[in-house]
Amino acid sequence: MSDIPVCIDISHHQGYPDFDEVRRSGVRGVIHKATEGSSFIDDARAENLANAKNAGLAIATYFWLKPGDGRSQAEFYLSVIDPVDGERVVIxxxxxxxxxxxxxxxxxxxxxxxxxLQITVYSxxxxxxxxxxxxxxxxxxHTDLWLAQYTSDESNISWPSGTYPQWSLWQYSEIGEIPGIDDSYVDLDNFNGTDANFLKWINTKGGFPMPVPPPEPSELVRVAITAPEHVDMRVSINGRPARRPSILRKARRGPDVLR
Structure with a gap:
């Protein structure tokens, strides 16, 4: 699995990323929080989505569902986003x-x-x-599945396969590091298929293709690098930057409205 995901999901907790740098790193799409409950609006949403789109990233939005009246929460989200025909929306x-x-x-x-609307359930x-x-x-x-399970080993994940024979998107980390997002960890997501099919999925019009799992790698390459002290190293794998050394970052996932 690549150190750079095909998709990230963010909110105002990630501030205002440099989406040109995010795009250059290899990320292809951004899913941004729009609303929560029936009153909270993510104030970074409009600017971030415009900047992400201008950088060439595919975009979509989600709303955080709280206990209570699901219809009113969805209608509040719709009043804020006003999605176009066939748009991907996430609960x-x-x-x-x-x-x-x-x-x-x-x-x-x-x-x-x-x-x-093409509806995805994140859970x-x-x-x-x-x-x-x-x-x-x-x-x-009526829906497909965006699975959240934090592990680097795809063979360890599980999902409600009685309802969803396969997942579409998998959030495998909430403490990821992506160039262009410097002061916060970020959620990392892989699509169950090729990058091209991911772009069709997130930008779908009139239906989403069933994700096709990528072929298993035919061989494993292990490389050991020893560098002199104080030498700055930049490594790329198949044209994508490898993960940077860990730095101090803040992690934030959870509701903005506590009641």
């Missing part, structure tokens, strides 16, 4: 005490919007615990 479904009823009410509000343990091995026909028909 962040991870807060404790959220129910499948709340989730489905939010999904139905997006469907009722009438613009053929980790919450959805796995609630669905188990059960097949939920409603979720299977």
């Amino acid at each position: 962040d479904y991870e807060e404790d005490n959220c129910s499948l009823t709340t989730l489905k009410d939010a999904i139905q509000a997006l469907l009722d919007y009438g613009r053929n 980790g343990h919450l959805l796995k615990e609630q669905l188990g091995d059960h097949h939920d026909e409603y979720l299977a028909e």
